[in-house]
Amino acid sequence: MTLLEIVSQHRGTEDVFRGYDKQAGVCLLCEALFDTLEEAAAKYRLDLKKLLADLETAAAVRS
Template sequence: MDQGLSCIEPGMTVLEIVSRHRATEAVFKAWDHRAGECICCQALFDTVQQVAERYQLDLNRLMAELSAAAGPPDA
């Protein structure tokens, strides 16, 4: 993995992200109202890209919030 890139990518599943970066769970919970249901409950094995498409969410904004919550990539 290129350490210059964000540690979270759109092809990662919700489960991968939350298990590696616990603080991102709060981000997904904050987006639940936009999705109309619990993302972690209903889309745990989906990628962030799939989640954004399914629930018609702003992928760029979601990715930015997840990356901010996860913090900088490990050096």
Template structure:
């Protein structure tokens, strides 16, 4: 019988919870502290992201406002705890 391969210890914790296909609303509703991260990008975006892009995916938000998607995801994930 073949043994099942197991992920290394801690591998699951390295999988990001916040994904590019999630909407701003998905993220803020699940992890309230992430609202501060979005607010920190408002000046760069030139408008309130939570007000004007609530139903857009994070990937679309990054494209729309010319944000670094990987950096945004990392900051959101950190804020989510």
């Protein structure tokens, strides 16, 4: 799934992505909106497993 698909289906995940902006060094939702999560994590050297867990938590809280 792309970041756009994730954030459009689970609006609560927007804050999670913003929380990773500093670590990525860019605004993820600006620069990687059409990337898959895996692609964005690889590109910006993010911990995919942790990011996925944070997103799942945020999505579960809002659903």
